[in-house]
Amino acid sequence: SNGITISRLRNGTILHRFPSALPNGSKKGLSGPASSYSILDCIFHEPDETYYIVDMICWRGYSLYDCTAEFRFFWVNSKLTETSAGDPPSTYHRYRFSVVPMYESTLEGLQAAYSGSTPYVKDGLLFYNKHAHFQAGITPLTLVWKDNTCSQYLIDTDSEGQVPTEQHVVLELQEDGKLVTSDDPPIAFGSLDNEFIQKSNLRPGNLLRFSVRDESVKLVDGKMEIGQLQLAGKLNRSRTFADSHSKVSDDMTMH
CATH class of the missing domain: 3.30.470.30 (DNA ligase/mRNA capping enzyme)
Structure with missing residues (x-):
């Protein structure tokens, strides 16, 4: 304007x-x-x-x-x-x-979106509920699908493009010390004690990046649990949301 x-x-x-x-x-x-x-x-x-x-x-x-x-x-x-x-x-x-190219969610449309060429580097498929109104933030009415065929950025890689021994998740620190996803309601994957929070100068609402080793991830009664989170650092303002539960699950499973 x-x-x-x-x-x-x-x-x-x-x-x-x-x-x-x-x-x-x-x-x-x-x-x-x-x-x-x-x-x-x-x-x-x-x-x-x-x-x-x-x-x-x-x-x-x-x-x-x-x-x-x-x-x-x-x-x-x-x-x-x-x-x-x-x-x-x-x-x-x-x-x-x-x-961006848009397709109906038919077999033909999915095949075209999945395998068709684009003038940019493809980073997954974005699905919309066509009857949904616009909603900012995390919403189940818009979903992203990524795999090795339709995305080069399926999981974290190092500067040389190699998959590291650890993956990373981004979680939000809450008032009670819980570390949660961006879902509504949020899902907790761990917690920090008050002494550590104070020593690290952390505040509720901070987005924190944690490294996760393969052996600490397991399924219990069909739900993913992360046994040990290693704090890798606090994110700057370039990131506004924690990871969703589905993103964490996909990253850990595909890794």
Whole structure:
């Protein structure tokens, strides 16, 4: 809005401030109220300097929060073609915008999404409940699937791309010292005593990274338990959520 386009990381930190061909995204493209704004959920792909659009939350001041995913996907595809935001970069359009490929959850659609080529490095499949409204944060109405075929980032690797002997999980510290996932309700995987919390200058709400060895992970009555968590450090503001239970389970199982 106001003749400028701003992209932010998940924690709100500004990534880019630039002119674009989105509505009111540059001084050249101002039309209607200058404050009319659009909000897109994107992933920036640096190799081709493109913002790949995953979802649309607002367009020219019209909120899509209460619209179904099916409508939002139709809207983003139709509205983007009304602009030149998909054109190559230029003076008043620093980065190109493109909608990620979308498919129906049919056998043919799944095969195309799973095995089809993309102009970017694929990092899993994203499933939406097409009748669901937009919901920020963790929601069971949007799921991610990753395996060795559709993601290069299935589990943590070191700087040389090798799988380490330990994997890492990110958990949130609560008031009572419990270490929990981002689920609602949260699931506890361990706890810290008050003395350790005070000595380490930790506070409730801190996101903490823990290393986990294979031998400490086991299934008890169908539920995963982690016998020993080794604190690896406190995360900075670039991370806003702890891992979900499903992510922890997948990482530990696939490792």
